[in-house]
Amino acid sequence: MTMESLPNFEEVNIQKYLEVIQRRWLPLVGIFSIAVTFGCLYAFSLKPSYKAEGSLMIKTNRSSSLTGLPQDIGRLEALNVNDNPLETQVRVIGSNPVIEKTINSLKLKDSQGKPLSIPVLAEQLKIEGIKGTDVVQLSYKGGDPELAAKIVNEVIDSYIDLNIKANQNEALTAKQVLVTEVPKAEEIVRRAESKLRLFKETNKIVVLEQEATAAVDTISKLGNQISQALAQLDDVKGRLEQLRSEAQVDSQQGVIASDLSQAPGVQKVLIQLQETESQLALERTRFEPEHPTITNLEEKVTALKSLLKERVGQVAGTAQITEGSLQVGQLRQSLIADITRAQAQRVGLERQIGTLLRQQDAYIKRANNLPRLEQSQRELERKLQAAQTTYETLLKKRQEIDVAQNQKIPNARVISYALIPDKAEGPRKILFIVGGGGIGLFLGIIVAFGLDLIDRSVKTVKEAKEVLRYSVLGVIPTQGRNAKDPSSIAGLDRAIPKIIGRDIPYFPVGNAYQILQVNLKFLCSDKPLKSIVITSSVAKEGKSDVSANLAVTMAQAGRRVLLVDADMRHPIQHHIWGLPNAMGLSNVIIGQASLDTVVQEVMPNLEVLTSGVLPPNPVAMLDSQRMATLISSFGRDYDLVIFDTPPLSGIADAAVLSTLTDGILLVVRPGVVDLNSANAAKEFLTQSGQKVLGIVINGVNTKNEPNNYFYDNKKRQIEQDLVSSSLTKFSKER
Structure with missing residues (x-):
C-alpha cells in the first residue's frame, strides 16, 4: 500500500510544477527568447582572437650545490604544509611588478593612446600551473598575433629578471644584517672567554674534572693515613702508660731525672755533697755539735746543697726535683728513656693526626665546592660555546651570501617561448548562444514560479x-x-x-x-x-x-x-x-x-x-x-x-x-x-x-x-x- 502511494505522491508534485510552467509559459518563453537573443548578439559581436602560449619550469636554485652553499638560499617553499610552491610562483608571475615591467618594455597602449593599465593586461593574461608538474603555462589572447607572442615572452623574461634581482636583494639584505651582527658576535665571544679565564684564575682551576678525581683519591688516602696514625697512637699510649707504671714517674720528671743523672756538674756536686754529708755524720759521732769541724762540715754541706740546687735549676728549670731523683739507676734510666721516646712518639702521632685531619677537611671543603664550581664553569663554557657557534655561523653565512650575491641564476627555466600563432582562435559562438538559452530558461523558470507564488x-x-x-x-x-x-x-x-x-x-x-x-x-x-x-x-x-x-x-x-x-x-x-x-x-x-x-x-x-x-x-x-x-x-x-x-x-x-x-x-x-x-x-x-x-x-x-x-x-x-x-x-x- 505504501509502495504504491509513494510514486503517486511524487507524480503529483512533478505534475504541480508542470502546471505552474503551463500557466506561466508566456513570461518563461519571453525571458528565454530575450536571453537567447542577447546571447546571439554577443556571440556575433565578438571578434576573432589569437592565442599565444609559453611555459616555464619552476625549480629551486641549484647553483648553491655547485658553489658549496646551503640550499636555503633561493629555495622555494610553500606557505602551508599542504600548499604547492608552484601556486605561489603563479601569483608572482601575474603580480603587478611583472605586468608593469612588461607594459613598459613593450610600450603597450590602450585605445586612447595612454599606457595600458595593469588590470587590463592581467585580465587578458592567463597563468596556470599544470597539476602534477612544476610547469607553469602562460597564454594571452588578442587580436594581434605578433603582439600576443611578444607579451607572453616579455612576461617570462620580466619574471626571470625580477626573480634574479629578488634573490640578489635577499642576499644583500641578509648581508647588511650580518655586517652588523658579526662584530657583535665576536665581542660576545671575547667577553665569554674573559669571564671563563677570570673564573679559573679566581678559583685556581686548571682542569676541574681531574682535580675532582684527585681530591677524591686524596681524601681516601688521608682517611687511610689517619686510621693508621690513630692505631699507632693507641699503641703508643698503651706502652706509655705501662712504662710510667713501672718507672713510677711521669715522663717529664723522668726526662729531667735522666738529664740530671747524666749532667757531670750536678753529679760531681752531688757526690761531694754525699761525701760531705757522710763525713759530717761520722764526725758527729766523734764531736759535739758545736765543734768547729762539725760546723765547717755543716757549712760545707749547706754550700754544696746551694750549689747543687743552682745546677739542678740550670738543668731542670723550675721543676721540683727531689734529691733522691738526682741519681737514677741504669734500669730506671732505661725505662725513663723508653718513656721519653714513647712520649715523643705520642706527641708526633698526635700532631700527624691533626695535620692529616686538617688536610682532610680542606680537601673535603674543596670537594664539596667543586660541583658549584663545575656548574658555574659549565655555564660559562656553554655561553662561550654558544657565542662561538653563533659567531662561526654568522661568519660562514656572510661568506656564503657574498658568493650568492654574485649569482645570476633564477628559480625558473624557460621550457618554450611563445610562437606567433598562425591560426585565429575564434570565439565559440554556439556556447554563448546555448549559455544564453540555459540562463534564459533558468531565469524564466524562476520568474514563472515567482509569479505563481505572488499570484x-x-x-x-x-x-x-x-x-x-x-x-x-x-x-x-x-x-x-x-x-x-x-x-x-x-x-x-x-x-x-x-x-x-x-x-x-x-x-x-x-x-x-x-x-x-x-x-x-x-x-x-x-x-x-x-x-x-x-x-x-x-x-x-x-x-x-x-x-x-x-x-x-x-x-x-x-x-x-x-x-x-x-x-x-x-x-x-x-x-x-x-x-x-x-x-x-x-x-x-x-x-x-x-x-x-x-x-x-x-x-x-x-x-x-x-x-x-x-x-x-x-x-x-x-x-x-x-x-x-x-x-x-x-x-x-x-x-x-x-x-x-x-x-x-x-x-x-x-x-x-x-x-x-x-x-x-x-x-x-x-x-x-x-x-x-x-x-x-x-x-x-x-x-x-x-x-x-x-x-x-x-x-x-x-x-x-x-x-x-x-x-x-x-x-x-x-x-x-x-x-x-x-x-x-x-x-x-x-
Whole structure:
C-alpha cells in the first residue's frame, strides 16, 4: 500500500510544477527568447582572437650545490604544509611588478593612446600551473598575433629578471644584517672567554674534572693515613702508660731525672755533697755539735746543697726535683728513656693526626665546592660555546651570501617561448548562444514560479475544491471570444457571455452543462429543485454565463425554465439575449408592470425576466414580501427558476434571495477569484447558514488540469460514468 502511494505522491508534485510552467509559459518563453537573443548578439559581436602560449619550469636554485652553499638560499617553499610552491610562483608571475615591467618594455597602449593599465593586461593574461608538474603555462589572447607572442615572452623574461634581482636583494639584505651582527658576535665571544679565564684564575682551576678525581683519591688516602696514625697512637699510649707504671714517674720528671743523672756538674756536686754529708755524720759521732769541724762540715754541706740546687735549676728549670731523683739507676734510666721516646712518639702521632685531619677537611671543603664550581664553569663554557657557534655561523653565512650575491641564476627555466600563432582562435559562438538559452530558461523558470507564488488567485479545480470544500457539480471549460465586441456597447466593461448552440459549438461546453444538469437533478431527487440562486465570490467569474447556459440546457431537456436577472446593480442578461430592459423585475416588484408583460420568451421552454430599472436599494426590494410572492408564483408556472444575482463580495443580494429559494449554486473561476475572496465567501455562507447546493467551476483551461477526463475523445463514456457515479451517490444518501 505504501509502495504504491509513494510514486503517486511524487507524480503529483512533478505534475504541480508542470502546471505552474503551463500557466506561466508566456513570461518563461519571453525571458528565454530575450536571453537567447542577447546571447546571439554577443556571440556575433565578438571578434576573432589569437592565442599565444609559453611555459616555464619552476625549480629551486641549484647553483648553491655547485658553489658549496646551503640550499636555503633561493629555495622555494610553500606557505602551508599542504600548499604547492608552484601556486605561489603563479601569483608572482601575474603580480603587478611583472605586468608593469612588461607594459613598459613593450610600450603597450590602450585605445586612447595612454599606457595600458595593469588590470587590463592581467585580465587578458592567463597563468596556470599544470597539476602534477612544476610547469607553469602562460597564454594571452588578442587580436594581434605578433603582439600576443611578444607579451607572453616579455612576461617570462620580466619574471626571470625580477626573480634574479629578488634573490640578489635577499642576499644583500641578509648581508647588511650580518655586517652588523658579526662584530657583535665576536665581542660576545671575547667577553665569554674573559669571564671563563677570570673564573679559573679566581678559583685556581686548571682542569676541574681531574682535580675532582684527585681530591677524591686524596681524601681516601688521608682517611687511610689517619686510621693508621690513630692505631699507632693507641699503641703508643698503651706502652706509655705501662712504662710510667713501672718507672713510677711521669715522663717529664723522668726526662729531667735522666738529664740530671747524666749532667757531670750536678753529679760531681752531688757526690761531694754525699761525701760531705757522710763525713759530717761520722764526725758527729766523734764531736759535739758545736765543734768547729762539725760546723765547717755543716757549712760545707749547706754550700754544696746551694750549689747543687743552682745546677739542678740550670738543668731542670723550675721543676721540683727531689734529691733522691738526682741519681737514677741504669734500669730506671732505661725505662725513663723508653718513656721519653714513647712520649715523643705520642706527641708526633698526635700532631700527624691533626695535620692529616686538617688536610682532610680542606680537601673535603674543596670537594664539596667543586660541583658549584663545575656548574658555574659549565655555564660559562656553554655561553662561550654558544657565542662561538653563533659567531662561526654568522661568519660562514656572510661568506656564503657574498658568493650568492654574485649569482645570476633564477628559480625558473624557460621550457618554450611563445610562437606567433598562425591560426585565429575564434570565439565559440554556439556556447554563448546555448549559455544564453540555459540562463534564459533558468531565469524564466524562476520568474514563472515567482509569479505563481505572488499570484494569490485560485488557479486550478483542485485548489477550488480545497478552499471552498463544496461538492463540484460541474466543470465548465473556457470559451472563445464572443462575436459581439463589448466595446461596441456603451457602458459595458466585460465580454458578453456566449450561448451554446447559438454562439459557440455544443461540444465541449454543452456536455459540461449536461453534466451540471444531471448533477442538479439527482442532487435532490425526492423533491426536485424549483428555484436556485447563482452567484460568485467576486465579479467576472461568469455567473451570468453559467445562469444563461444552464437555463438553455434545462430548457432543451424539456423543462419550463424562467431566467431572472436579479443583478440590479450590473445586469447583463438583456445584453445576452438582445432584449430591452426598460421594464423588468424591479418594475414588477413595485407594481409598475405585470409579470406577463415583462417576461419574454427567448427560446422554447425558456423565458427571461430582465432586471428592469435599477433601483437605489436592491436589497430592500429583494427582501420584500412582494418578491416572496413572486417567487411563489414562479414555482407554480415554471419547472425551474434561475436567479442571476450579484457576487457575494460586500453584497447581500444573493444571501437574501437564497432564503426564498432551494439553494445557492456558487460559480468559481480559476485565475479570477483569489484565495482571500474565496475564503471570505466560504466564511460568509457558513456563518449565515446558507444552503449551498455546490460549486460550478467555470472557465477551466483543460490543458492546465492534470485530471482532464471531461473533454477527451471518449466523452460519452465518461459522461455515462459521471451519471452513474451521481446515481450511486444518490442511492447511498437515500
